[in-house]
Amino acid sequence: MVSFLGMILGTMMASFFALSVPAWGLAILFMSIATGGLICSCFLKAEESPPEDNGETINPFSYLVISIRKANTYKGLNSVILALSVFWFIAAMIQMTLLVYCRRSLGMNDFQTGLVLTSAAVGTGAGCFLSGITAKIWDRKFFVPLCGTGITLLFLSVYLFPVKGIWFALLFFITGLLCGLYKVPFDAEIIRKVPGRNLGHMLAYSNQMSFIFILAASAVFALITKYLATATVFLFLGSLMGATTIFVIFSKYLWSTNQE
DSSP, X not given: OXXXXXXXXXXXXXXXXXXXXOHHHHHHHHHHHHHHHHHHHTTOOOOOOOXXXXXXXXXXXXXXXXHHHHHTTSTTHHHHHHHHHHHHHHHHHHHHHHHHHHHHTTOOOHHHHHHHHHHHHHHHHHHHHHHHHHTTTSOHHHHHXXXXXXXXXXXXXXXXXXXXXXXXXXXXXXXXHHHHHHHHHHHHHHHHHOOTTHHHHHHHHHHHHHHHHHHHHHHHHHHHHHHSOTTHHHHHHHHHHHHHHHHHHHOTTTTOOTTO
């Protein structure tokens, strides 16, 4: 939730400063934020077990292959990371799509586009917070596929129906809310499946996969918008989310621990 609050502030600041702050001013702002993060990191302290000697490679390609094999020792872990990576693929693609679609298709200015992005980020942050509450009430085996189905229908509705103005922002607030509810159980499942120091390795592998999918989203977005209308992206994302939901439903060990 806190990470998405950061996204909200960044999105709002970008929409407010886009037309009023020169490039050098934005550069100073970026450097100030980065410096603040670096300073804060110096105050992080943790009590950990002694580090273990290991000869693992730092080659990113070899590391990825080794991590996939290691993740296979935990039932369903690769499935969890795949589903989570698809979420980040969709999140990255939606951000790019809204920047183009809001301006070209809906005729919004920078400020209005920023508000739409902010509504999606607020919804996602709220969904992440509510996910911890709903986890105590509803079984994730049914709740997560239900959220995935809702996201699929909302993407398809944008493609099929002319949604504009406040309704468009509201639709993406609800989509963001469902995305937050959908995402957190997968994050929690990685922590639940992997004990001890192996968790750090698997979280690094998960992040690597997520960023690979984010980069892939940029390439797919470029290909779709080059040959087809921007609205086609919503059809693609709806189909992808629908396929991922089916995958989640039929993945046998997705929600099981390694000991089960």
